[in-house]
Amino acid sequence: MPELPEVETVARSLRPHLIDRKIHAFERYWPKALHDVSLPAFRKAVTNQRIVDVRRRAKFVIVVLERGFVLVHLRMTGKLYPLPEIPPKRERNLISCAFVLSDGSNLIFEDQRRFGRVYWFANQEELELWSQRFGPEPLEAEFTPHWLTHSLAGSKRQVKPLLLDQEFIAGLGNIYVDESLWLAKIHPLTPAAQIPKAKVKRLHGAIQEVLEKSIRMNGTSFMNFKFLGGYEGGYTDELLVFGRQGQPCLRCKREIVKLKVAQRGTHICERCQAAPA
DNA sequence: CAGAGCACCTGTGGGC
DNA sequence: TGCCCACAGGTGCTCT
Structure with a gap:
């Protein structure tokens, strides 16, 4: 699915919607939506944290919090977008999870094929270590x-x-x-x-x-x-x-x-x- | 190490 | 029309 330009587009589009909002709550609808972190641990980590920035690395959207980072990989069919209300149960069968924001809006992670995942990194060091396994960014100076x-x-x-x-x-x-x-x-x-x-x-x-x-x-x-x-x-x-x-x-x-x-x-x-x- | 095959999921479109 | 199969922008695993 989304490759670099699509993920970059998503990150840029979300930035103004998300910056300075706080994460009020997190709802998971697809049990496998979280990669390598339990629901209670993830909820505890993100709740009440302010969103500082939205970036991209490789094909991941990175939501930068005051402490820690939420990463989203859209894989083949994932979509990440703001929505005023979380749809009622029967209408949210495509939604893997959602973040409820402090202004009442929501960040929805929808994914028809359910390949997409949400990741949690507690600090800069963890993110850095993870980032090191990727090759250079083709639009950065390192790619010569x-x-x-x-x-x-x-x-x-x-x-x-x-x-x-x-x-x-x-x-x-x-x-x-x-x-x-x-x-x-x-x-x-x-x-x-x-x-x-x-x-x-x-x-x-x-x-x-x-x-x-x-x-x-x-x-x-x-x-x-x-x-x-x-x-x-x-x-x-x-x-x-x-x-x-x-x-x-x-x-x-x-x-x-x-x-x-x-x-x-x-x-x-x-x-x-x-x-x- | 390089490459093939398959798994993860669901939906769509082509061929019969 | 309806069924079955192949295929879809990604990645990670096992096996050879």
Whole structure:
């Protein structure tokens, strides 16, 4: 689901709604909604705490409290949005949990497939330790052409699964990897170390370009992802190759084909993105 | 270590 | 129309 641009959109949209509100109560409707923390412990930790900030790391929304951090991972179908009232029981079957805020509004975590989870980190050290397992943020200064060149050269893996690996680079998912590889004219099965330096540079630029443009347009919306429960992400109409199987390549007119790479639907132009030797 | 397969869930859409 | 299967933006586990 939500990849970096969508999660960033959610975090930015929620920030003005949440900052300086206090968490008055927490309701859990799906027993597995909390990861690795009991309901009583989580309630005790968050109740009466003021929300200081809302941020993003990798594909996680981070709600910063005065003491500790609530993290939300939306996985495939999660939505996080404010709502004036918690719906009555029979109408909240999609809702995993909800935070009741001091102004009477609520922060709803809705998730049709119920893959999404809420995490609790008690302090900065815990958050930092957790954050260290992820690769660099592609829109931060640490993500340089030099870093990418060096890191790809040191890997024996196929480039698409590597870019999807959050421990290699944070925030990329199926859509933006396909988009970036098409822009850089790299076949998804290419062994990372085999990619020529010039193409690595293009890949670096492509990743940043695609993510930045998508964030500007509030991300990509599919049937079950709309940020804040309602608004459409504008990037859906800008997709260059993802979901365009059967349609002509926007560069060379060859028909875009869909294949399976690392168990994921993968969209390529076989002329622009030559298969590895 | 790299990659395949499957598990977690529910809904939708295509093919027959 | 209705049924069955494949598939969906993610990740984490086991097995080879």
